[in-house]
Amino acid sequence: MSLLEVTGVKKVYKGRRGGASVEALKNVIFSVEKGEYVAIMGESGSGKTTLLNILAALDKATEGTVILDTMNLGTIKDSAIARFRRDNLGYVFQDFNLLDTFTLEDNIYLPLVLAGKKHQEMKERLDKLAPALGITDLLKKYPYEVSGGQKQRAAVARALITNPKIILADEPTGALDSKSSDELLSLFKKVNQMGQTILMVTHSTKAASHASRVMFIKDGIIFHQIYKGESTDRQMYQKISDTLTLLAQGGDK
Amino acid sequence: MKAGFYPKMAVSGMRKNGRLYTPYMITCILMVAMFYILHFLGFSDVMKGMAGGGTATDMVGMGAYIMAIFAAIFLFYTQSTLIKGRKKEFGLYSILGMNKSNIGKIIFWETAITGVFSIGFGLLTGIGLSKLAELGFTKLIAVPTRYEFSVSGISVITTLILFTIIFFFIYLNTVRQVRFANPIQLISAGKAGEKPPKANWAVGIIGLAVLGSGYAIALKIEQPISALMWFFVAVILIIVGTYLVLIAGSVILCKLLQKNKKYYYKTNHFVSVSSMAYRMKRNGASLASICILLTMILVTLSSTTALYTGEEQCLDARYPNEIGAFACKYGFDESLPSQGERLDKILLAAAEENGAVVTNNYTYFVYSISGYFENDRLEVNLNSLTDMAFIDYDKVAQIQFLDDDDYNRVFGHNVKVNPGEAVVGTAKKIAIGNEITIGDVSFKVSGRFDDAISEIDPIAAGAASPTIYMIVDDVETVARNFIQYVDYNGEPMLAWFWYCRFDTGLDDEGQIALAETLSEKVTEELKGKGFSNYYCESHEAERGDFVSTFGGLFFLGILLSIIFLVSCVVIIYYKQISEGFEDQARFGIMQKVGMNRDDIRKSINSQMLTVFMIPVILACIHLAVVLPIVDKLLMLFGLFNMPLLLACAGVCVLACGLFYAATYKLTSNAYYKIVS
Numbered sequence: 001m002s003l004l005e006v007t008g009v010k011k012v013y014k015g016r017r018g019g020a021s022v023e024a025l026k027n028v029i030f031s032v033e034k035g036e037y038v039a040i041m042g043e044s045g046s047g048k049t050t051l052l053n054i055l056a057a058l059d060k061a062t063e064g065t066v067i068l069d070t071m072n073l074g075t076i077k078d079s080a081i082a083r084f085r086r087d088n089l090g091y092v093f094q095d096f097n098l099l100d101t102f103t104l105e106d107n108i109y110l111p112l113v114l115a116g117k118k119h120q121e122m123k124e125r126l127d128k129l130a131p132a133l134g135i136t137d138l139l140k141k142y143p144y145e146v147s148g149g150q151k152q153r154a155a156v157a158r159a160l161i162t163n164p165k166i167i168l169a170d171e172p173t174g175a176l177d178s179k180s181s182d183e184l185l186s187l188f189k190k191v192n193q194m195g196q197t198i199l200m201v202t203h204s205t206k207a208a209s210h211a212s213r214v215m216f217i218k219d220g221i222i223f224h225q226i227y228k229g230e231s232t233d234r235q236m237y238q239k240i241s242d243t244l245t246l247l248a249q250g251g252d253k
Numbered sequence: 254m255k256a257g258f259y260p261k262m263a264v265s266g267m268r269k270n271g272r273l274y275t276p277y278m279i280t281c282i283l284m285v286a287m288f289y290i291l292h293f294l295g296f297s298d299v300m301k302g303m304a305g306g307g308t309a310t311d312m313v314g315m316g317a318y319i320m321a322i323f324a325a326i327f328l329f330y331t332q333s334t335l336i337k338g339r340k341k342e343f344g345l346y347s348i349l350g351m352n353k354s355n356i357g358k359i360i361f362w363e364t365a366i367t368g369v370f371s372i373g374f375g376l377l378t379g380i381g382l383s384k385l386a387e388l389g390f391t392k393l394i395a396v397p398t399r400y401e402f403s404v405s406g407i408s409v410i411t412t413l414i415l416f417t418i419i420f421f422f423i424y425l426n427t428v429r430q431v432r433f434a435n436p437i438q439l440i441s442a443g444k445a446g447e448k449p450p451k452a453n454w455a456v457g458i459i460g461l462a463v464l465g466s467g468y469a470i471a472l473k474i475e476q477p478i479s480a481l482m483w484f485f486v487a488v489i490l491i492i493v494g495t496y497l498v499l500i501a502g503s504v505i506l507c508k509l510l511q512k513n514k515k516y517y518y519k520t521n522h523f524v525s526v527s528s529m530a531y532r533m534k535r536n537g538a539s540l541a542s543i544c545i546l547l548t549m550i551l552v553t554l555s556s557t558t559a560l561y562t563g564e565e566q567c568l569d570a571r572y573p574n575e576i577g578a579f580a581c582k583y584g585f586d587e588s589l590p591s592q593g594e595r596l597d598k599i600l601l602a603a604a605e606e607n608g609a610v611v612t613n614n615y616t617y618f619v620y621s622i623s624g625y626f627e628n629d630r631l632e633v634n635l636n637s638l639t640d641m642a643f644i645d646y647d648k649v650a651q652i653q654f655l656d657d658d659d660y661n662r663v664f665g666h667n668v669k670v671n672p673g674e675a676v677v678g679t680a681k682k683i684a685i686g687n688e689i690t691i692g693d694v695s696f697k698v699s700g701r702f703d704d705a706i707s708e709i710d711p712i713a714a715g716a717a718s719p720t721i722y723m724i725v726d727d728v729e730t731v732a733r734n735f736i737q738y739v740d741y742n743g744e745p746m747l748a749w750f751w752y753c754r755f756d757t758g759l760d761d762e763g764q765i766a767l768a769e770t771l772s773e774k775v776t777e778e779l780k781g782k783g784f785s786n787y788y789c790e791s792h793e794a795e796r797g798d799f800v801s802t803f804g805g806l807f808f809l810g811i812l813l814s815i816i817f818l819v820s821c822v823v824i825i826y827y828k829q830i831s832e833g834f835e836d837q838a839r840f841g842i843m844q845k846v847g848m849n850r851d852d853i854r855k856s857i858n859s860q861m862l863t864v865f866m867i868p869v870i871l872a873c874i875h876l877a878v879v880l881p882i883v884d885k886l887l888m889l890f891g892l893f894n895m896p897l898l899l900a901c902a903g904v905c906v907l908a909c910g911l912f913y914a915a916t917y918k919l920t921s922n923a924y925y926k927i928v929s
Contacts, residue, residue, distance in 0.1 A: 079849065079851075081849070082847050082849030097842040098842075102527050113523045119518045
């Protein structure tokens with residue numbers, strides 16, 4: 001069985017007082033295997049952020065089910081959702097979402113502290129993680145003292161430190177310069193090679209070309225998907241651009 | 254550019270930021286109104302006419318100064334929070350092509366509009382409320398209500414000048430903040446986040462030292478009146494110390510807590526300690542203000558409540574009998590004792606004529622001389638007294654010589670004193686050796702009667718300068734020794750005091766009428782004979798005065814407390830709201846990272862409780878330190894009742910605590926609504 005199974009997910013935003021309803025997701029079906037690195041691409045308004053919010057249990061699907069490692073997200077009680085998110089998901093945001101009152105170290109500890117872990121254990125986990133992410137020297141600094149790329153690496157550390165089943169990344173390179181973007185993408189690859197499942201939403205072709213599979217979402221459904229297979233990043237990049245051109249011209253598979 | 258462009262920009266900018274500006278404007282108006290009321294009560298002529306209002310107006314006057322300092326600090330604090338939220342807007346203006354002087358003009362208009370608006374409305378509110386305050390006041394002390402509406406010109410002008418200056422400096426500060434930043438900095442200012450404060454040990458230690466010395470001085474003061482200057486020094490040290498300790502100390506405390514990994518990395522503490530540490534610098538100042546305000550509330554409320562409830566005790570202590578008469582003449586005169594006897598007979602005859610049954614009659618005279626008392630010796634020489642600069646006022650004392658026969662006859666004792674000896678008594682049990690020297694004459698101290706002093710003068714213990722009573726064998730022989738001493742005006746220093754007091758068995762009106770009759774008799778008898786002072790008064794006639802004085806103080810106490818409480822609420826509310834908006838984003842992130850509503854609520858409560866408890870606890874400590882001085886001040890009014898004062902303080906702490914808790918509850922709900 002797959003790690004993540006999304007079946008027939010539909011999301012309708014109801015207009016207020018009889019206003020027009022908007023169907024953000026129509027019928028989304030896909031699954032993600034353990035250890036996979038999946039990118040979801042789509043234009044603005046295609047429904048990819050809505051999908052990610054549903055996967056992160058920040059929002060509930062109108063219809064359909066999302067099952068993560070045998071747990072049905074739709075049936076988790078409200079009181080248990082925060083805990084579920086903490087234990088199973090790691091979230092990387094476009095604008096980092098680091099707390100400016102904490103040092104990077106404390107920002108990374110936050111989910112563990114919420115989970116009631118001991119400081120000793122937190123420190124051990126971070127000591128293993130920090131060198132790989134290249135943030136060892138930055139831990140005592142506050143977010144306002146470091147660059148965007150460094151912030152994003154700290155955010156990745158925060159996502160990884162709970163050993164989540166899946167990492168959800170929402171436009172992780174969106175606020176980064178190209179050098180930092182490259183660094184982050186190779187970091188994701190490295191993390192993926194260590195066995196971490198990653199699901200990334202992006203509209204950057206370059207970011208998507210690093211993934212092992214790219215799904216295209218348009219008008220609320222998964223329109224197409226391509227596998228990287230044995231291709232290089234460059235070949236993958238070409239494949240993705242071709243698909244995007246096709247999509248933009250309104251062609252079908 | 255078109256005329257009126259900048260004012261229009263300013264108005265629309267403020268309107269768009271109504272959420273930020275409304276509380277700020279309300280705060281400004283309240284500050285202006287409060288300052289006006291305090292100044293009106295403290296410095297205008299209306300209150301000067303009030304019987305015994307001197308102390309009351311002094312208190313309010315001091316309140317006005319503190320209010321001014323407080324208003325300046327608080328408005329600066331508020332304004333800087335406010336402008337932080339608007340930097341983005343100014344950045345946008347400059348990107349759209351405005352230069353810094355254009356923006357400066359907008360800021361000028363905004364400040365000017367805020368200033369004019371809040372000073373105007375503040376003065377109106379203040380004037381309106383000042384009348385209300387005055388009305389309630391006259392009702393409470395049962396004096397005829399003044400119906401004319403009065404506005405104190407000097408108060409209006411002072412308020413105008415003070416707040417114009419404050420707003421001017423706020424304007425300069427705002428321009429400084431906006432000017433020295435480029436548009437990009439301005440645009441990203443909201444996100445930048447300020448530098449977390451460093452633990453400043455030096456300031457923390459200095460603060461503790463300042464606070465400690467304030468406490469030490471306060472606890473050491475024996476005589477609040479003679480050491481009035483020291484009392485103010487103590488008050489100022491305590492205020493400054495509170496600010497330093499709360500600003501630096503709280504950061505240090507948070508840093509220490511953060512170092513304690515076991516404590517820090519707990520769900521409830523993690524978020525609250527870090528965000529407290531982060532904004533403690535600003536928090537510290539407002540917490541200190543809250544603490545000072547609370548202390549002022551507690552001190553004024555408990556002292557005035559104690560006075561008001563103890564009014565009858567004070568009256569009884571000051572006027573132990575229904576009728577009291579007094580006469581005083583400087584110098585020595587052999588005929589004085591017979592004069593006293595004649596006066597006594599006249600008064601008793603007149604009293605009985607008016608239907609009084611005279612009982613508890615205490616009539617006697619003393620010879621008195623004042624000087625500088627040190628090492629069992631009273632220095633009455635001029636030089637030492639004119640060396641005022643070095644005088645310790647606690648050592649200025651008055652000696653009263655009382656004949657042993659008079660003492661035994663009047664107070665029903667059996668004291669025998671030999672020539673050259675004296676039985677000595679002081680209300681405060683001052684240590685005196687075997688021999689006491691007055692001028693050049695020494696007396697062997699053959700006994701003490703400190704415990705019986707209250708028979709002679711029930712309020713002696715509260716007097717500002719001590720009186721030493723000496724019972725001697727023959728008061729006239731003793732008095733002759735001091736005839737030659739004169740003060741620098743050439744007046745004799747020796748004085749003859751005649752005291753008479755008795756009960757009459759008459760009703761209240763009878764007593765008042767009798768006192769008036771007797772007063773006439775005394776005047777008739779003593780007028781033109783060189784007496785410096787004489788009067789006759791009654792317990793009942795003085796009650797009105799006491800009620801008005803103490804009632805007035807009580808009223809002012811309540812009024813001040815209301816004003817302080819209101820400003821406390823304003824600070825707390827504004828603090829909560831502005832921090833709520835600041836924290837909104839933070840709690841959003843935390844929810845995404847896996848914090849649920851319960852965790853958030855717990856974390857907020859933990860943070861709020863710590864932040865809110867600090868000023869209350871510190872205010873209670875302040876109160877405990879200051880209470881002994883308050884007790885001594887109350888003794889001046891003739892109130893010797895520490896338990897009553899403690900009870901009043903307890904009730905006030907409880908009442909304020911409840912009010913504070915309610916405010917806390919309400920504002921933390923407002924905060925919670927914003928962040929979730």
